[in-house]
Amino acid sequence: MRTxxxxxxxAAVAATLVVGLAGAATAAPAPGVVTELLGSxxxxxxxxxxxxxxxxxxxxxxxxxxxxDPAGEPLRGAQVLLAAWPRNEELAKLPIxxxxxxxxxxxxxxxxxxxxxxxxxxxPALVALAGANGIDIELNVFHGGRHYVYLSQVHPDLxxxxxxxxxxxxxxxxxxxxxxxGALDLVLDPATGEDLxxxxxxxxxxxxxPIDERPITRGDxxxxxxxxxxxxxxxxQKVMTTAASALIRNGATVVTRYDEGSSTASTTGLSIDGGIxxxxxxxxxxSITTGAEFHPVTAARGSALSREFQVQIVQEVKxxxxxxxxxxxxxxxxxxxxxxxxxxxxxxxxxxPQWTCHEDNIADAGGLKAxxxxxxxxxxxxxxxxxxxxxxxSFTGAAVxxxxxxxxxxxxxxxxxxxxxxGDSALPTKPDxxxxxxxx
Amino acid sequence: xxxxxxxxxxxGDAATRVARWRLGGxxxxxxxxxxxxxxxxxxxxxxxxxxxxxxVYGGLELTVGQKFTMxxxxxxxxxxxxxxxxxxxxxxxxxxxVGAYALWPRDLARGSxxxxxxxxxxxxxxxREFGAAITAEETLRQGASGGYxxxxxxxxxxxxxxxxxxxxxxxxxxxxxxxxxxxDFRHAATICASKAACKAADDSKWSDDVLRQxxxxxxxx
Numbered sequence: 001m002r003t004x005x006x007x008x009x010x011a012a013v014a015a016t017l018v019v020g021l022a023g024a025a026t027a028a029p030a031p032g033v034v035t036e037l038l039g040s041x042x043x044x045x046x047x048x049x050x051x052x053x054x055x056x057x058x059x060x061x062x063x064x065x066x067x068x069d070p071a072g073e074p075l076r077g078a079q080v081l082l083a084a085w086p087r088n089e090e091l092a093k094l095p096i097x098x099x100x101x102x103x104x105x106x107x108x109x110x111x112x113x114x115x116x117x118x119x120x121x122x123x124p125a126l127v128a129l130a131g132a133n134g135i136d137i138e139l140n141v142f143h144g145g146r147h148y149v150y151l152s153q154v155h156p157d158l159x160x161x162x163x164x165x166x167x168x169x170x171x172x173x174x175x176x177x178x179x180x181x182g183a184l185d186l187v188l189d190p191a192t193g194e195d196l197x198x199x200x201x202x203x204x205x206x207x208x209x210p211i212d213e214r215p216i217t218r219g220d221x222x223x224x225x226x227x228x229x230x231x232x233x234x235x236x237q238k239v240m241t242t243a244a245s246a247l248i249r250n251g252a253t254v255v256t257r258y259d260e261g262s263s264t265a266s267t268t269g270l271s272i273d274g275g276i277x278x279x280x281x282x283x284x285x286x287s288i289t290t291g292a293e294f295h296p297v298t299a300a301r302g303s304a305l306s307r308e309f310q311v312q313i314v315q316e317v318k319x320x321x322x323x324x325x326x327x328x329x330x331x332x333x334x335x336x337x338x339x340x341x342x343x344x345x346x347x348x349x350x351x352x353p354q355w356t357c358h359e360d361n362i363a364d365a366g367g368l369k370a371x372x373x374x375x376x377x378x379x380x381x382x383x384x385x386x387x388x389x390x391x392x393x394s395f396t397g398a399a400v401x402x403x404x405x406x407x408x409x410x411x412x413x414x415x416x417x418x419x420x421x422x423g424d425s426a427l428p429t430k431p432d433x434x435x436x437x438x439x440x
Numbered sequence: 441x442x443x444x445x446x447x448x449x450x451x452g453d454a455a456t457r458v459a460r461w462r463l464g465g466x467x468x469x470x471x472x473x474x475x476x477x478x479x480x481x482x483x484x485x486x487x488x489x490x491x492x493x494x495x496v497y498g499g500l501e502l503t504v505g506q507k508f509t510m511x512x513x514x515x516x517x518x519x520x521x522x523x524x525x526x527x528x529x530x531x532x533x534x535x536x537x538v539g540a541y542a543l544w545p546r547d548l549a550r551g552s553x554x555x556x557x558x559x560x561x562x563x564x565x566x567x568r569e570f571g572a573a574i575t576a577e578e579t580l581r582q583g584a585s586g587g588y589x590x591x592x593x594x595x596x597x598x599x600x601x602x603x604x605x606x607x608x609x610x611x612x613x614x615x616x617x618x619x620x621x622x623x624d625f626r627h628a629a630t631i632c633a634s635k636a637a638c639k640a641a642d643d644s645k646w647s648d649d650v651l652r653q654x655x656x657x658x659x660x661x
Contacts, residue, residue: 360551360583364554365554365555369641370647372498410644421554422551425587427552
């Protein structure tokens, strides 16, 4: 097993990204507004210091929104740093122990309303980072002595020369709300942010982690001038994740397809207590390259069957070591994120409660053979997967799939018998429905 | 394509105002490549065009000459007065439009009809005059689920010939408190009218193939 391999993508891309920052400067910042990179943000991410504050740039907006605390109060004066990850298809080849560095893109400071706007031009080098599901981005926010980390994705729109967020990923995290104008509002709970002034966590509980975690050695410790931009891959786990569900009754059959190109977004997890617990800190979407088939499932006459259709997602566990706020103190952050969908086809009894149709949500399908919906209508599965990243506490995450031509749930009915279908909260053709098929 | 033989129709009583349309001398069968747009009164600048369907009703078994109804087109404007103005549909050349009725929210309280043989299908408990006002009070009706009930339209078609036919795309033009709007439903239906075709419809990819054959989806034949 090769170790200590560091990708060189970051250096090559960073050199060309300077071009992306060009653009006419906008109005000068208001008096009293701090524009330099300061404090812990500067200590942990000095590479961002040369970047100008996005507030003064005319480049297209890459990520923007409002930061608030759980009480709804705006986070004023927060330092917000935006970085890209190397292309996911390249990172998937990283061996255990391999490392990569974040690619600094933009930085800014939130205004009195908690607003931030991170700007970046669509340079060829940056657009080249876009994989099948866009560019993986990482937001690092510093406010009130805490460091927050949020993961998401953006897509380059070359025709319009703008950036777009990812609808699937934004749908997943309760603290996130994507506005109609594409802005990304975040609620940052101090309980989920790393306390930069706290001492390092106490010794971890004993146990054999499933991942062969190398102990942190002197070589891992951040040296003066080194930053927090380096992530190391500790290991991977294949996790079965619910991608779709269906309920059938009384002789109806369900046929589910998850063809090549189908995608599922799953939440990412961050641990700031040495791996004792993981909290949701964003989400990322991945697409399958080979397709997964599920066997048809038929409910017996007079009975109901509820099934979840699962795909196999490779979850990576990563680690980085960063300076604390005290000399020679360091902190460790662990991260889980989906790497790729590698197959699947598990059909399990659904953990979701069975539900009955309200009569006004039923659509009678007459003497049809089959009915299905193919638009991007997805239901979010809040407990779509559970695994133990480090063999200690478990992490339960959510997932949502983009129903499309490739992700399809089809209800089939027996000849000579009338079929019907319904949605759990509206007619089955309306968005975000869990579906039920039955024979009358 | 708009047929030159289409008459200016206002959707209403199917018995007295029936669209008569035929391809002169060319009755399209399974290998038909021409898409027909049936436009009932007027022309929309924003044309209804072939698009991937969001919902597909696959393998409705009919006989040649038989009518069928598609009726699940929920239109939601609680508290507003609605009037249906006209419908447009993208069909295979061997499927013709025969008429339309309005469905009021109260008619859908016990479920809606997605598709069925016959027009109006016997499953429809009530049909209403197409252009009559649906009052604001009516659009505030709520169903057992607690949500507002939708208005809809029931649209009739006939399979004129052939073993296979299709519909993909419905536009409903209506007014909301006097202002004209339209809503497009990317709903598709595929019809089989022979033993062989209906046997082939058992394959879950059959409807995709039929829509492609009739050029009713982008990148078709």
